[in-house]
Amino acid sequence: MLPSAPVIRAYADDDWPAVSRIHDAARLDELRDSAGVEAFLTLEATAEEEGLFDGDLWVATVDGEVAGFAAYDEGELTWLYVDPGRYRSGVGRALLRHALAASGDERVETTVLDGNPAAFALYLAEGFAVVETRVGKLAGNERFEATGHIMEWCRP
Template identity: 70%
Template sequence: MPAQDVTIRPYDAGDWDAIARIHDAARLDELRGSAAGVEAFLTLAQTAEGEGLFDGPLWVAEAGGEVAGFVGLEDDEVTWLYVDPGRYRQGIGRALLRHALTVTGPTTEVCVLDGNAAALALYLAEGFEITETRTGRLVGNERFTVTGHIMHRRVAAPTG
């Protein structure tokens, strides 16, 4: 399904079950390639409050009448971006990211776990650059150590 068939709208409390299901399935994929592995998995219900899911704007993507993904920001950082694994590579993540970028400032940040090749490719394709790579405790499940790429996208101020 191409990105033009995706509708982005603000999160509504009735979306909770859908985003929890999407997060929990996609988070396993995210962790699978990381140093922590799937043993570090925690559900959205376990992490949403502690990791600030609702600290900034949150949007969902609908495709085919169903919630297919979500993105959240805190200030100018993309803190959450998950797509239903059954809908990978359909432009949903890109549509969510581009929507989020419409409200961030001239510099936007994201952290991508080392080993998450699909996410890294998406952010690089959308103009992000790796500015730092760090190894440390996994946010939300500090018992595990991971390596993350801090990425930034800078938009030049208009001249004129």
């Protein structure tokens, strides 16, 4: 039997253990071919400083289990992580489309680390374009350098 389509809903405090687990597993994948896994910090260590709760925060559930999350604040998609066991299953796309629809903004920005081709391809497929590429301190762990592609989506 195929899993259900993702259901997107607002984050609730009892989602924290699942969101933390998803971030920590997926963040390692994100860093592996970019800044390196040595730059990894847990969500518990970075959530407040990096503004996870500053704007809107949603989770995607599949068959009742949290499968990913996304956060949006002031014209920027600031977080989007999917449980590695659910990569390429539509969870990330559902979260992205929900954030874009809910934003109401004409333009939305996000940053994708160089070395993350799956995320890069998702954003391109959903209408984002690279507007700038920067090399600088890694958000969340400024001891490390990373290359980030600043991508922008404009409402059709």
